[in-house]
Amino acid sequence: MIELAGLTKRYGEKVAVNRLTFTVRPGVVTGFLGPNGSGKSTTMRMILGLDHPTAGDVRIDGKHYDRLKDPLTYIGALLEAKAWHGGRSAYHHLLCLAQSNGIPRQRVGEVLETVGLTAVARKKTKGFSLGMGQRLGIAAALLGDPRILMFDEPVNGLDPEGIHWIRTLMKTLAAQGRTVFVSSHLMSEMALTADHLVVIGQGRLLADTSMADFVERNAGSRVRIRTPQRERLLDVLHGAGLTVVETGSGAFEVAGSAPERIGELAAQHRLVLHELSTQQPSLEEAFMRLTAESVEYHAHADAAAGGQRWGDGWGRG
Numbered sequence: 518m519i520e521l522a523g524l525t526k527r528y529g530e531k532v533a534v535n536r537l538t539f540t541v542r543p544g545v546v547t548g549f550l551g552p553n554g555s556g557k558s559t560t561m562r563m564i565l566g567l568d569h570p571t572a573g574d575v576r577i578d579g580k581h582y583d584r585l586k587d588p589l590t591y592i593g594a595l596l597e598a599k600a601w602h603g604g605r606s607a608y609h610h611l612l613c614l615a616q617s618n619g620i621p622r623q624r625v626g627e628v629l630e631t632v633g634l635t636a637v638a639r640k641k642t643k644g645f646s647l648g649m650g651q652r653l654g655i656a657a658a659l660l661g662d663p664r665i666l667m668f669d670e671p672v673n674g675l676d677p678e679g680i681h682w683i684r685t686l687m688k689t690l691a692a693q694g695r696t697v698f699v700s701s702h703l704m705s706e707m708a709l710t711a712d713h714l715v716v717i718g719q720g721r722l723l724a725d726t727s728m729a730d731f732v733e734r735n736a737g738s739r740v741r742i743r744t745p746q747r748e749r750l751l752d753v754l755h756g757a758g759l760t761v762v763e764t765g766s767g768a769f770e771v772a773g774s775a776p777e778r779i780g781e782l783a784a785q786h787r788l789v790l791h792e793l794s795t796q797q798p799s800l801e802e803a804f805m806r807l808t809a810e811s812v813e814y815h816a817h818a819d820a821a822a823g824g825q826r827w828g829d830g831w832g833r834g
C-alpha cells in the first residue's frame with residue numbers, strides 16, 4: 518500500500534504537487550493520470566524518496582522510503598528508460614543491484630526469464646532496443662519480489678506486442694495481490710489495464726475512483742439513433758425535452774436518456790428506427806472533459822500574466 522497525506526512539492530514559486538492525499542491499494546492496477554506537467558513524475562519521485570516533500574507525508578506499507586531495509590524488496594519502480602550503465606550486460610546490471618540490496622543471486626535468472634531477456638542476458642545493454650530496455654527496467658523492478666510496483670510511462674515507445682506484454686504483466690502482478698501504480702498518457706491502453714484511477718491536474722487531486730465510475734461520471738453514456746424519418750423524430754425528441762447532438766453520417770445521439778424511453782417515444786409516434794444503440798463513452802473523453810477546465814485555467818492564467826502562449830518562442834535562436 519502507498520499512502521500520501523497532504524503531499525506537497527514546491528520548486529520556487531511553482532507548486533508542482535499540491536496537498537495530494539490518496540491511497541494506492543493492493544490487488545488492483547491503479548492508473549495515475551494527468552496532463553503534461555501536472556506533477557505525476559514529481560509525485561512518483563517523492564514516493565521513492567528521490568525528491569523531498571515541501572510538506573506532507575508519503576508511506577510505503579506504513580514506513581518512509583528511507584526507513585526501509587533493502588527497499589527493492591518492498592517497492593520496485595520503473596521511472597526512466599535506459600537508466601543503467603550501457604557497458605554492462607543485462608545479467609551484470611541486475612547482479613549488482615541484487616548484491617547491493619540483499620537479494621539472492623538466483624533471482625537474477627528468474628527475472629530475466631520473466632521479462633524474456635534470458636537469450637540476451639550476457640550482451641552489453643548499450644545495444645538494446647527501447648523495448649529490451651523497458652524489459653530490463655521492469656526486471657530490475659521485479660528483482661526484490663516486492664509487494665508494490667510503480668511504473669512511470671512503461672509503454673512509451675513500445676510496439677503492440679510489447680504493450681500487450683506489459684499490460685498482461687501488470688494485471689498478473691495485481692492478481693497476485695500486489696499494489697500496482699502506473700502512469701500513462703495512452704488512454705486506450707489505460708482503459709484496458711487499470712481498475713482504479715487517480716487523476717491529477719496542476720498538482721491537485723481531481724479524481725480517485727474506479728475506472729467505471731470515472732468514465733460514467735465524467736462522460737456518461739449516450740444513445741445513438743438512425744431513422745429514415747429524421748425531422749419527425751427530432752420533433753418528438755425535442756418535444757420530450759431531450760438534447761440531441763448530430764454525429765454526422767445521418768445519425769444523432771441523445772445524452773441522459775435510456776434507449777427504452779427513446780424506443781417507446783418512437784413507437785408511440787409510429788416512427789421507424791434503423792438503429793438504437795447505447796454508446797459507451799471512452800476514458801479519453803472522460804479525461805479530456807475533467808482536465809479541460811484545469812488546462813483552460815492554466816492557459817488563461819498564463820495569457821493574463823503575459824506569459825508564454827502556444828507558438829511563442831518558435832524560430833528564436
Ligand SMILES: Nc1ncnc2c1ncn2[C@@H]1O[C@H](COP(=O)(O)OP(=O)(O)OP(=O)(O)O)[C@@H](O)[C@H]1O
Pocket residue numbers: 528531532533551552553554555556557558559560
Ligand atoms: N526539478 C525541477 N525544478 C523546477 N520545476 C520542476 C522540476 N521538476 C518538475 N518541475 C515542474 O513541476 C511540474 C510538474 O512536473 P512533472 O514532471 O512532475 O509532471 P508530469 O505530470 O510528470 O508531466 P509529464 O506528463 O509531462 O511527464 C512541471 O511544471 C515541471 O516543470
